[in-house]
Amino acid sequence: MKTKTFPANYKNLGLISQFIVDIAVEAGFTPSDVYAIQTAVDEACSNIIDHAYGEENIGDIKIKVTQTDNKLQIILIDQGEPFKPDEIPEPDISSPLELRKERGLGIFFMRKLMDDVYFEFSETKGNILTLEKHKGS
């Protein structure tokens, strides 16, 4: 397992992406899957800054990556406000341009691009987001 902790700010998004991309490439994922994993993690971290912490440099994002033969599991932990994904409506991607809502596109990407996405909240640990990607999925 590889673990790294980053201060939760926008400037670190590039470093976080590089950390994840290097692991996904080394694990043998296709370029398309690597991009999907990068997108899901980047959107998750942006949401942590925007919604869990509410602004930059309030806390950290701890990232734990576990690799098995066919799967990459990425766990993101923050100590921000409890995140309630069910309260964020899925965007209606077929609605006209003028009516499209902006909120929720990040979670939408996470759910579409990864095989499994779990949100948990623990009083002691904080928000725990688990993202999983299977090879060839």
Added chain:
Amino acid sequence: MELTVTEYSHCNILKITGRIDSYSAPQVKDVITKLIDDGHHNIIVDLQDVPYLSSSGILTFVNAQRKLKRENTGELVFVNVPDLIFSNFQLAGFDTIFDFHNDTASALGRF
């Protein structure tokens, strides 16, 4: 990230180099807003050297397009969009609100 604007007679090309995420998207927004405020309403965005585009980046372009279409003054089109980035436009359902061109000559011809 680097942003370069080249002015043509009927449009401007905005060439972006580097990843566009929540950190850099505001810079892109500022440049596009200035172009529109200065009366340059036909904008070609070249993403050839953009390795990653987040939802915040996509929404920056969507909001610019929304403004241009609402006021019916011009249009934002793309050129040289990498396949992986285009697939996220498709996933979000935003591939239908922009013209995507494979080369600069074709994009310039749009205007």
